[in-house]
Amino acid sequence: MIELYSFPTPNGQKISIALEELGLAYTIVPINIARNDQLWPEFLAISPNNRIPAIVDLDPVDGNAPLPVFESGAILLYLARKTGRLVPSEPRREAKVLEWLMWQMAGFGPMLGQLGHFRAFAPERIEYATARYADEADRLYRVLDHRLAGREWVADTYSIADIAIAPWVHFRAVHQIELSSYPEVERWYAAFGARPAVVRGLAAGHDVWGDSPLSESERAELFLRGQPGD
Numbered sequence: 151m152i153e154l155y156s157f158p159t160p161n162g163q164k165i166s167i168a169l170e171e172l173g174l175a176y177t178i179v180p181i182n183i184a185r186n187d188q189l190w191p192e193f194l195a196i197s198p199n200n201r202i203p204a205i206v207d208l209d210p211v212d213g214n215a216p217l218p219v220f221e222s223g224a225i226l227l228y229l230a231r232k233t234g235r236l237v238p239s240e241p242r243r244e245a246k247v248l249e250w251l252m253w254q255m256a257g258f259g260p261m262l263g264q265l266g267h268f269r270a271f272a273p274e275r276i277e278y279a280t281a282r283y284a285d286e287a288d289r290l291y292r293v294l295d296h297r298l299a300g301r302e303w304v305a306d307t308y309s310i311a312d313i314a315i316a317p318w319v320h321f322r323a324v325h326q327i328e329l330s331s332y333p334e335v336e337r338w339y340a341a342f343g344a345r346p347a348v349v350r351g352l353a354a355g356h357d358v359w360g361d362s363p364l365s366e367s368e369r370a371e372l373f374l375r376g377q378p379g380d
């Protein structure tokens with residue numbers, strides 16, 4: 151059994167999607183980041199960066215004590231290695247998955263997080279910052295579009311790279327990204343979204359959070375306070 155400490159954001163949804171794809175049993179421990187649950191000492195013991203997602207694997211393969219893991223990229227790799235799926239073992243193919251996983255962790259996610267902040271949540275319009283992140287988001291979307299031309303998935307086969315990247319496309323309305331500008335991404339994202347495990351992973355926790363996990367004021371306060379979604 152895996153405990154998933156999460157909230158319905160792109161980084162949280164990566165992990166519920168991966169758990170569904172891998173058929174691993176899990177329970178969601180809701181961490182309401184609008185109410186600062188991420189600062190609970192019990193959560194910080196698992197996730198010292200006070201951000202979701204984090205997991206605790208209650209049945210690690212070594213049979214020893216429960217194993218906490220934080221950072222969504224590290225969690226995806228951990229789950230893939232635990233099951234021997236969603237990352238190929240052959241080094242040349244594995245390298246492609248890791249490249250695109252790191253690309254998402256270091257670029258696509260953080261830049262879109264900043265763009266969402268300045269486009270949707272900043273209390274004042276700051277032209278320079280908005281243009282800077284909009285340009286970089288457009289560049290990154292074009293890089294992804296180019297990569298996907300003639301390919302079904304980001305690496306050779308469906309992998310944690312797709313699972314890391316696609317939830318950011320799922321939240322494109324916050325970033326005010328028009329998907330039709332990136333036709334290869336649009337095609338890939340439609341195929342991704344049609345996977346039954348993805349549908350389940352995106353819906354996971356709905357019984358806990360309901361339709362709207364944040365009120366408008368909670369959302370505004372959260373995004374002003376920090377930089378969620380990096």
Ligand SMILES: N[C@@H](CCC(=O)N[C@@H](CS)C(=O)NCC(=O)O)C(=O)O
Nearest residue numbers: 159161201202221222376378379380
């Ligand atoms: N690099 C981290 C980023 C995690 C992150 O930014 N999580 C956000 C939600 S998507 C969060 O917990 N924000 C809490 C806060 O801003 O206080 C990861 O990929 O796990």
